[in-house]
Amino acid sequence: TALKRVHMGEVAPNERVKSNVEVNTGLTADEAIDEARRCLDCPDPTCITGCPVEINIPKFIKRIELGEFLDAARVLKETSALPAVCGRVCPQEKQCEAKCFYQVKMQKEPVAIGYLERFAADYERESGQISVPEVAAPNGIKVAVIGSGPAGLTFAGDMAKHGYDVTVFEALHQIGGVLKYGIPEFRLPNSIVDVEIDNLKKMGVKFETNFIVGRTATIEDLKEEGFQGFFTGSGAGLPRFMNIPGENYIGILSSNEYLTRVNLMDAANPATDTPIISGKNVAVIGGGNTAMDSVRTAKRLGADRAMIIYRRSMEEMPARVEEIKHAQEEGIEFMTLTNPVEYFADETGRVSKVRVQKMELGEPDASGRRRPVPMEGSEYDIEVDTVVVSVGVSPNPLIPSSLPQLETTRWGTIVVDEEKLQTSIPEMFAGGDIVRGGATVILAMGDGRNAAASMHNYLQDKLNP
Amino acid sequence: MNKIVEKEHFSENVVRLEIEAPRIAKARRAGHFVIVKVGETGERIPLTIAAANPERGTITLVIQKVGVSSRRITDLNVGDELTDLVGPLGEATHIEKVGTVLACGGGVGVAPLLPIVEALKKAGNRVVTILAARTKDLVILEEQIAEYSDEVIIMTDDGSYGKKGLITDGMKEVMEREKVDEAVVIGPAIMMKFAALTTKEYNVPTVASLNTIMVDGTGMCGACRITVGGKTKFVCVDGPEFDAHQVDFDEMLLRLNGYKEIEKGAEQQYLKSKDK
Ligand SMILES: Cc1cc2nc3c(=O)[nH]c(=O)nc-3n(C[C@H](O)[C@H](O)[C@H](O)COP(=O)(O)OP(=O)(O)OC[C@H]3O[C@@H](n4cnc5c(N)ncnc54)[C@H](O)[C@@H]3O)c2cc1C
Numbered sequence: 254t255a256l257k258r259v260h261m262g263e264v265a266p267n268e269r270v271k272s273n274v275e276v277n278t279g280l281t282a283d284e285a286i287d288e289a290r291r292c293l294d295c296p297d298p299t300c301i302t303g304c305p306v307e308i309n310i311p312k313f314i315k316r317i318e319l320g321e322f323l324d325a326a327r328v329l330k331e332t333s334a335l336p337a338v339c340g341r342v343c344p345q346e347k348q349c350e351a352k353c354f355y356q357v358k359m360q361k362e363p364v365a366i367g368y369l370e371r372f373a374a375d376y377e378r379e380s381g382q383i384s385v386p387e388v389a390a391p392n393g394i395k396v397a398v399i400g401s402g403p404a405g406l407t408f409a410g411d412m413a414k415h416g417y418d419v420t421v422f423e424a425l426h427q428i429g430g431v432l433k434y435g436i437p438e439f440r441l442p443n444s445i446v447d448v449e450i451d452n453l454k455k456m457g458v459k460f461e462t463n464f465i466v467g468r469t470a471t472i473e474d475l476k477e478e479g480f481q482g483f484f485t486g487s488g489a490g491l492p493r494f495m496n497i498p499g500e501n502y503i504g505i506l507s508s509n510e511y512l513t514r515v516n517l518m519d520a521a522n523p524a525t526d527t528p529i530i531s532g533k534n535v536a537v538i539g540g541g542n543t544a545m546d547s548v549r550t551a552k553r554l555g556a557d558r559a560m561i562i563y564r565r566s567m568e569e570m571p572a573r574v575e576e577i578k579h580a581q582e583e584g585i586e587f588m589t590l591t592n593p594v595e596y597f598a599d600e601t602g603r604v605s606k607v608r609v610q611k612m613e614l615g616e617p618d619a620s621g622r623r624r625p626v627p628m629e630g631s632e633y634d635i636e637v638d639t640v641v642v643s644v645g646v647s648p649n650p651l652i653p654s655s656l657p658q659l660e661t662t663r664w665g666t667i668v669v670d671e672e673k674l675q676t677s678i679p680e681m682f683a684g685g686d687i688v689r690g691g692a693t694v695i696l697a698m699g700d701g702r703n704a705a706a707s708m709h710n711y712l713q714d715k716l717n718p
Numbered sequence: 719m720n721k722i723v724e725k726e727h728f729s730e731n732v733v734r735l736e737i738e739a740p741r742i743a744k745a746r747r748a749g750h751f752v753i754v755k756v757g758e759t760g761e762r763i764p765l766t767i768a769a770a771n772p773e774r775g776t777i778t779l780v781i782q783k784v785g786v787s788s789r790r791i792t793d794l795n796v797g798d799e800l801t802d803l804v805g806p807l808g809e810a811t812h813i814e815k816v817g818t819v820l821a822c823g824g825g826v827g828v829a830p831l832l833p834i835v836e837a838l839k840k841a842g843n844r845v846v847t848i849l850a851a852r853t854k855d856l857v858i859l860e861e862q863i864a865e866y867s868d869e870v871i872i873m874t875d876d877g878s879y880g881k882k883g884l885i886t887d888g889m890k891e892v893m894e895r896e897k898v899d900e901a902v903v904i905g906p907a908i909m910m911k912f913a914a915l916t917t918k919e920y921n922v923p924t925v926a927s928l929n930t931i932m933v934d935g936t937g938m939c940g941a942c943r944i945t946v947g948g949k950t951k952f953v954c955v956d957g958p959e960f961d962a963h964q965v966d967f968d969e970m971l972l973r974l975n976g977y978k979e980i981e982k983g984a985e986q987q988y989l990k991s992k993d994k
């Protein structure tokens with residue numbers, strides 16, 4: 254086990270910022286086999302406890318070591334509906350890899366579980382031998398899925414396997430939720446998501462885009478049309494702003510707006526009608542994945558200065574470690590322990606300056622992170638022409654506001670039974686960001702899977718007492 | 719899906735489309751709007767549902783050509799389909815019997831005003847409607863508005879039809895002569911700003927329907943945000959109607975111009991490509 258952790262190939266920083274090319278190039282078969290050899294096939298594989306959906310990690314890695322790549326993909330699919338996605342976007346360093354024996358017991362670099370997962374899933378897709386899961390004979394029971402993000406897609410796939418007649422309703426004109434409108438092409442190509450959606454279609458799942466449940470039709474309407482079960486995976490919605498002076502000047506937008514214009518509407522492409530203004534000096538406020546995606550997008554749209562302004566320090570930054578590293582390589586400036594307090598505009602109302610204040614770290618707060626405290630008199634101004642505010646989102650209010658009898662928390666998330674994911678309306682289940690607030694792709698998928706199992710039990714009990 | 723079943727030109731730049739959308743026709747209320755996208759590379763733009771026919775399963779949009787996206791839609795013909803159509807969006811108008819309502823529509827703002835006038839009348843209000851336009855050819859929907867109004871006053875900037883003057887002149891005249899319990903103003907932002915200042919002088923509670931820039935229309939992006947009573951609101955989910963006396967119209971006017979330069983270029987390019 255003297256083998257060193259494999260290094261993922263990457264497109265060179267000065268090349269990749271010129272286009273939307275995926276940064277990570279993937280492992281070769283030899284690299285994957287070598288990395289797989291590092292796995293000790295532990296009798297008590299702690300890595301599995303770090304995975305929210307408990308993928309049988311040593312089992313799939315063993316298959317890779319043996320060169321049985323399609324089998325490895327099959328193992329992944331026993332528990333994860335979108336392994337090509339999770340291999341790319343899971344915060345592995347906080348999940349499976351954090352619990353790997355190497356990391357925990359030997360303080361050595363963990364097995365590259367995420368890279369291997371991506372390898373197996375990509376291999377299967379590129380082989381053209383993607384396995385479409387078997388579906389049970391149709392049982393004629395109609396179920397509705399609200400939202401086509403990872404939670405909704407996973408739920409739909411599992412219910413189709415059980416033989417249900419599944420329709421996914423999506424408010425936007427494209428399927429995929431954040432995977433399409435949020436996470437950029439250079440991190441997660443749309444074509445990968447589309448393959449998974451095609452698979453669901455092959456399994457008989459129906460999709461209705463431009464359909465807002467609660468608006469275009471109510472839950473009551475859908476019940477009248479024969480739907481007997483509902484899964485709400487409506488995700489996060491309203492972007493938060495900081496409510497500081499000048500925040501509504503032109504050129505200050507939420508990361509949702511910025512990323513939606515670029516990813517969903519392809520605004521940077523001159524052949525499309527949706528406009529985007531991305532300036533030369535772009536400041537992104539925040540330190541999460543969304544902030545990192547926005548700032549790296551700004552660089553790709555031609556910014557000279559693309560800056561992260563974050564009120565805590567590098568250590569507290571919630572973004573995936575790999576994204577921070579990639580951003581640094583791409584020349585993103587990190588202004589940590591810094592917080593905006595006011596914006597100024599030119600005579601046309603377009604933002605021209607942001608006033609920031611230095612912060613220092615005080616006592617830990619409720620989240621366990623040290624609370625940033627403003628330093629009096631430390632203000633200074635930075636010239637900007639575009640500001641992207643990425644300080645979080647609130648749960649999507651569309652479903653709760655159209656269903657007054659649905660129990661929600663004071664933060665606007667839907668209350669569910671922790672195990673069954675059933676809401677206060679018995680035939681409605683829910684999962685993903687609408688239940689957890691902001692979470693991750695894999696947690697949303699895990700919820701979709703658990704909710705499908707519970708709804709299946711619930712409907713079978715109800716219909717065959 | 720979303721097939722155009724009727725098309726009518728109100729004037730050179732204002733077009734009425736009747737579109738198949740059975741679910742939206744059934745679900746919509748006065749004040750609701752839709753988001754429309756034409757072509758795979760099209761932009762998502764908001765348009766008010768001017769009328770709906772649930773039996774026929776259609777909705778009516780009245781569209782003024784101002785830029786590339788509004789032109790793309792108005793260039794479609796009967797039998798064509800809109801690529802994407804989603805709705806109904808926004809909060810429906812709060813309709814109540816209050817007494818006398820002064821309804822003011824400027825330009826294409828008359829289209830969103832129509833369903834509101836209809837609902838107000840049906841709720842038992844006395845409705846006085848003022849339609850304002852730059853010139854005679856731009857006055858739209860007069861007949862339909864008259865059907866649900868106790869009185870219709872027409873104002874044109876050049877005096878070519880109705881009375882000569884601005885919409886605010888007509889509004890003052892009515893408020894001088896009788897007690898008005900509520901006003902509704904819909905039109906270009908600049909008109910709404912001055913209309914709101916006018917009703918404020920007379921202490922008449924006023925609702926304005928705002929037409930900000932939007933992307934998703936579902937509360938996800940914040941492009942449509944404005945300041946109302948010192949607080950940031952999202953027009954697509956909190957509105958589009960707000961207390962006109964609380965709206966920061968100056969900020970709204972600035973924000974509407976956020977993409978002006980790019981939009982102009984795109985429009986010229988589109989017109990050129992059509993000439994070819
Ligand atoms: C920019 C960005 C980067 C991220 N990066 C990562 C990452 O690297 N790794 C990671 O694990 N997580 C990441 N996340 C978080 C992750 O994407 C989310 O946790 C996950 O997508 C949540 O999935 P979901 O299925 O709950 O909802 P979403 O993906 O939000 O999908 C919800 C869908 O429901 C639709 N909808 C809402 N209401 C209705 C309705 N009434 N009717 C019909 N449709 C409706 C919405 O339009 C949307 O498409 C990122 C998030 C963002 C925004």
Ligand SMILES: Cc1cc2nc3c(=O)[nH]c(=O)nc-3n(C[C@H](O)[C@H](O)[C@H](O)COP(=O)(O)OP(=O)(O)OC[C@H]3O[C@@H](n4cnc5c(N)ncnc54)[C@H](O)[C@@H]3O)c2cc1C
Nearest residue numbers: 763764765766780781782784785786787788929930958981
């Ligand atoms: C809730 C709502 C309801 C609406 N209902 C209708 C309707 O029923 N009929 C209709 O014709 N229009 C309506 N609008 C306005 C319509 O959405 C815009 O005219 C359209 O988006 C312009 O797109 P474009 O690409 O053609 O023009 P752009 O190229 O985007 O704009 C061209 C020029 O028009 C001006 N402009 C852009 N957007 C607006 C706007 N929202 N209001 C005023 N001026 C603008 C700008 O100054 C710009 O320079 C509504 C807007 C909202 C928010």
Ligand code: SF4
Nearest residue numbers: 304308339343348349
């Ligand atoms: S799904 Fe995510 S957490 Fe689980 S093994 Fe794969 S990369 Fe690790």
Ligand code: SF4
Nearest residue numbers: 292293295300353354
């Ligand atoms: S803990 Fe690490 S070494 Fe052990 S089985 Fe899991 S991945 Fe392999």
Ligand code: FES
Nearest residue numbers: 935937939940954
């Ligand atoms: S249009 Fe996106 S939030 Fe209103």
